[in-house]
Amino acid sequence: MILDAIVEAKRRELAAAREAPAVATRAAGAGGARPPLSLERALRRRAREGRLGLIAECKRRSPSAGEIAPIPEPARLAERYVEGGAAALSVLTDRTFFGGDPADLRAVRAAVPVPVLRKDFLIDPDQVRESAALGADAVLVIARLFEQPEQLAAMLDEVERAGLEALVEVHDEEEAARVAALGARLVGVNNRDLATFRVERERAERVARFLRAPGQGRPRGALLVAESGYRRPEELLPAAEAGVDAALVGEALVRAGDPARLAAGFAAVRRPGAPAGRERVRVKICGLDSLEATRAAVEAGADAVGWILLPGRRRSVDPEAAAAWAREVPPAVLRVGVFARQAPEEVAALARRCRLDAVQLHGGEDEAYVLRLRSLLPDAELIRAVASPEEARGEADRWLLDPGEGGAGRRAPEEAALGFRARGLRWWLAGGLDPENVAGFLERYRPDGVDVSSGVESGGRKDPGRIRAFVQAVRGWERARHGAA
Numbered sequence: 001m002i003l004d005a006i007v008e009a010k011r012r013e014l015a016a017a018r019e020a021p022a023v024a025t026r027a028a029g030a031g032g033a034r035p036p037l038s039l040e041r042a043l044r045r046r047a048r049e050g051r052l053g054l055i056a057e058c059k060r061r062s063p064s065a066g067e068i069a070p071i072p073e074p075a076r077l078a079e080r081y082v083e084g085g086a087a088a089l090s091v092l093t094d095r096t097f098f099g100g101d102p103a104d105l106r107a108v109r110a111a112v113p114v115p116v117l118r119k120d121f122l123i124d125p126d127q128v129r130e131s132a133a134l135g136a137d138a139v140l141v142i143a144r145l146f147e148q149p150e151q152l153a154a155m156l157d158e159v160e161r162a163g164l165e166a167l168v169e170v171h172d173e174e175e176a177a178r179v180a181a182l183g184a185r186l187v188g189v190n191n192r193d194l195a196t197f198r199v200e201r202e203r204a205e206r207v208a209r210f211l212r213a214p215g216q217g218r219p220r221g222a223l224l225v226a227e228s229g230y231r232r233p234e235e236l237l238p239a240a241e242a243g244v245d246a247a248l249v250g251e252a253l254v255r256a257g258d259p260a261r262l263a264a265g266f267a268a269v270r271r272p273g274a275p276a277g278r279e280r281v282r283v284k285i286c287g288l289d290s291l292e293a294t295r296a297a298v299e300a301g302a303d304a305v306g307w308i309l310l311p312g313r314r315r316s317v318d319p320e321a322a323a324a325w326a327r328e329v330p331p332a333v334l335r336v337g338v339f340a341r342q343a344p345e346e347v348a349a350l351a352r353r354c355r356l357d358a359v360q361l362h363g364g365e366d367e368a369y370v371l372r373l374r375s376l377l378p379d380a381e382l383i384r385a386v387a388s389p390e391e392a393r394g395e396a397d398r399w400l401l402d403p404g405e406g407g408a409g410r411r412a413p414e415e416a417a418l419g420f421r422a423r424g425l426r427w428w429l430a431g432g433l434d435p436e437n438v439a440g441f442l443e444r445y446r447p448d449g450v451d452v453s454s455g456v457e458s459g460g461r462k463d464p465g466r467i468r469a470f471v472q473a474v475r476g477w478e479r480a481r482h483g484a485a
Contacts (some may be wrong), residue, residue: 054247
C-alpha cells in the first residue's frame with residue numbers, strides 16, 4: 001500500500017535527521033519577516049464574506065498523477081495564487097513521493113502575506129518542531145496515521161505548543177467522529193483514498209452531512225475543508241451545499257496556464273445562502289455572559305459576537321470560558337474581544353487563546369500602541385471605539401462610535417453620528433440601542449453596523465428574546481428600505 005511505503009520512508013528520514021544537528025526552533029524572521037498567521041482566521045474571513053476559502057497548493061508530482069509541473073519558482077506561483085484570491089497556501093515538502101522540498105515552504109512563506117500550510121506526513125513531534133522552524137503557520141495532521149485517539153491528541157497538543165494550527169485530515173465518517181470528539185478546529189476531508197489513491201468527490205459531501213447531523217459532536221465553530229479532486233470551480237458547489245467551508249486545490253491550479261485566473265474562479269464560489277449585491281447592516285451582540293447567550297446571538301442571526309476580556313468590568317468573562325464559547329461560533333460570525341489599556345502583548349495572547357477574529361479597543365490607545373498590536377496580530381481585524389469622527393484617525397479596520405465605556409447604554413450625540421455618515425468612514429454605531437429604537441437610528445444615520453449590549457438585557461443578563469427582537473428589527477428595516485428602493 002502506498003501509504004505504508006510513505007510512512008516507512010518518513011521513519012527513515014527521521015532516523016537520519018536525528019543523527020544530524022538538531023533543527024533550531026522558530027527564530028525571528030524564519031521563513032520571512034512576517035509573524036505567524038492564522039489559517040483558521042483566514043478561512044473564517046472568507047466565510048464572513050460569503051465565499052468558500054481557497055487553500056491553493058504547490059505540488060510537483062504525486063504517486064497517482066506522476067509528474068504534474070516542475071515549479072522552478074514556488075514563490076512566484078504562490079504570488080499568482082494570492083493575486084487570484086487564495087485565502088491560504090499549501091506547500092508539499094515531501095521529496096520522495098511528491099517532489100517537494102522544505103526550501104519551497106521557506107520561499108513561499110517569505111513571498112506571500114497569507115497563512116502557509118505545511119503538507120507532509122507528520123508522525124513524530126520532531127516534525128512539528130521542524131515545521132515551526134521552517135516558518136509554517138499550520139501543518140497537516142492525518143488522523144489515519146495514529147492508531148489510538150490519545151496518540152492523535154498528543155500530536156495536536158504538540159502542534160499547539162509549537163504555536164501552529166493543525167488541519168486534521170479524515171477520510172470517512174468514523175475518523176470524522178473521532179476527530180470531532182477531540183475538538184479539532186480545522187477538519188479536512190480528503191476525497192482521495194490513501195490506500196488506493198482513488199478520488200471520490202462525494203466523500204467530502206457525505207462526511208460534511210454526517211458532521212452536520214444532530215448529535216455528532218462537531219463544534220459549531222469548526223471549519224470543514226474539502227481536499228482533492230476539484231478541477232473546476234463548479235465542482236465545489238455540491239460540497240458547499242453539504243456544509244463545507246473551504247477547499248484545498250492543487251493539481252488543477254498547478255496545471256493551469258493561468259493559475260491566478262483559475263484561483264479566482266475557485267475563490268469566487270459562494271456559500272449557500274450568502275447574500276449577493278449590497279452588503280447588509282452588520283449586527284454585533286456584545287457583552288455576552290454565557291454559552292447560552294452566545295448561542296442565542298448566533299441563532300438569532302447576529303453577524304458578530306463580543307466578550308469583554310477586561311478585568312473589573314461588570315460583563316467581564318474569564319478567558320477560558322470565552323475560549324470555550326468561541327468554539328460554538330460558526331465560521332460566518334465574527335468573534336470579538338473587548339479590551340482597554342492592556343499591554344499589547346497581553347491582548348495578543350488573549351486573542352490567540354480565545355481564538356478571536358477581531359480585537360476591539362476602548363481605551364483611547366495611541367497610534368504607537370495600535371501599530372504594535374497590529375504587528376503582533378497582523379491577521380486579526382482591529383476595531384477602535386471613539387466618541388467622535390474627529391478621533392477616527394490612524395490604523396483601524398472599522399470604527400465604533402460609542403460615547404461611553406462599552407455597555408453603558410449612553411447614546412451617541414447626533415452631531416457625531418451625522419459626522420461619521422458625512423465622512424464616509426467604515427463605522428458601527430453603539431450606545432443606547434435597543435429593539436424598539438434601532439430602526440430609527442438606522443434610518444437617520446446609516447451606519448455599516450450596530451453594536452448592542454445593555455439594550456438586549458433583562459435584569460442585567462442577556463435576554464434571548466430581546467436579542468432575537470433586536471436582530472429582527474434590523475432585518476425588518478433592511479427589508480422595508482430595499483422594498484422602497
